[in-house]
Amino acid sequence: MQLPRWWELGDPCAWTGQGRGTRRMSPATTGTFLLTGEISNDPITFNTNLMGYPDRPGWLRYIQRTPYSDGVLYGSPTAENVGKPTIIEITAYNRRTFETARHNLIINIMSAEDFPLPYQAEFFIKNMNVEEMLASEVLGDFLGAVKNVWQPERLNAINITSALDRGGRVPLPINDMKEGVYVMVGADVPFSSCLREVENPQNQLRCSQEMEPVITCDKKFRTQFYIDWCKISLVDKTKQVSTYQEVIRGEGILPDGGEYKPPSDSLKSRDYYTDFLITLAVPSAVALVLFLILAYIMCCRREGVEKRNMQTPDIQLVHHSAIQKSTKELRDMSKNREIAWPLSTLPVFHPVTGEIIPPLHTDSYESTNMPLMQTQQ
Structure with missing residues (x-):
């Protein structure tokens, strides 16, 4: 298919070309393919998917910040995809003219066993x-700095992952903060002494205290790359013991267990009387015995008042009787006492004639029946 003028397929930085639209790669490398609209300034968006499927393979990622920026298709294939051609459908949309173009990208994944990178x-x-x-120039500068420190014969970028895919947080849009990126590189020689400095106890202690470790070769990266040395990971595959066990798959057919024989229609009767006694009668009998024992303790073994008085000294009984007698007398006196009515509650003037009424003696009236005002005569 002829591509429009506003769409250009960029060159990958880790794949070798076999004609336009066909690329070769191996699990030991990271492939990057640039989808760009540099010929035109129109806003262009891209949609990528595996042919016949709605999404891309699990190892392939795509990122495009804005419709005016380039789209980047990148990823590292796994060993399961070796020998299988992967066809990626790329659809481009011009948001100004509404033009649409489609291109198929064929990726041939080769085995990396001929070029092992154990470190x-x-x-x-x-x-x-x-x-x-x-970007090819930035990744090349980084690999050059690593090669200067490591001094290997062969050095490749194995995997490149955004920090957001590792659970990182989106940075604030201030001070030109970046998301961060993980870059895994592989080489054919052991790690250099500079890279081993991260494993020193002093640097491990500084990392645990959230302090920057002291790395002698950090100045070779500092001019362009700010590396977090506390998060560096060194993997030596030559010392790893493989625990993989080959799974022997069967034919998927269960072994023959003979002809199925259902139970007979004439079943023998079963007596459940013994089960009834065990499950119901025995617990009931035990509960009844416990109830009788508790009733005997609570009702039949009470000491009584007479036994209590016999065991109590006479002086305590006299004191107790005196207290009860005094309490009873005080209660009787409180019931029979009379309270004199205050003079302010007694009538002073006759309600009809207006004459002054002499104060009445409180002894001639019951305190509970004395009215506040005399009735009208």
């Missing part, structure tokens, strides 16, 4: 986004 180191770069790191 792998993963770096975390703070001042880079994933699309910035995937």
Whole structure:
């Protein structure tokens, strides 16, 4: 299909070309393919998916910040995809003219056993986004700095992952903060002494205290890449013991167990009387015995008042009787006492004639029946 003028397929930085639209790669490398609209300034968006499926393979990622920026298709295939051609459908949409173009990208995945990279180191770069790191010149500068420190014969970028895919937080849009990117590189020689400095107890202690470790070769990266040395990971696959066990798959047919024989229709009767006694009668009998024992203790073994008085000294009984007698007398006196009515509640003037009424003696009236005012005569 002829591509429109506003769409250009960029060159990958880790794949070797076999004609336009066909690429070869191996699990030991990271592939990057640039989808760009540099010929035109129109806003262009891209949609990528595996042919015949609604989404891309699990190992392939795609990122495009804005319709005016380039789209980047990148990823590292796994060993399960070796020998299987992967066809990626790329659809481009011009948001100004509404033109649409489609292109198929064929990826041939080769085996990496001929070029083993047993020593792998993963770096975390703070001042880079994933699309910035995937640029060929930036990734080349980083691999050059690593090669200067490591001094290997062969060095490849195995995997590049955004920090957001590892559970990182989206940075605030201030001070040109970046998301961060993880870059895993592999080499054919053991790690250098500079990379081993991260494993020193002093540097491990500084990392646990959230302090920056002291690395002698950090100045070789500092000019362009700000590396978090506390998050570096060194993997030596030559010392790893393989625990993989080959699974022997059967034919999927269960062994023959003979002809099925259902139970007979004439079943023997079963007596459940013994089960009834065990499950119901025995617990009931035990509960009844416990109830009788408790009733005997609570009702039949009471000491009584007479036994209590016999065991109590006479002086205590006299004191107790005197207290009860005094309490009873005080209660009787409180019931029979009379309270004199205050003079302010007694009538002073006759309600009809207005004459002055002499105060009445309180002894001639019952305190409970004395009215506040005399009735009208």
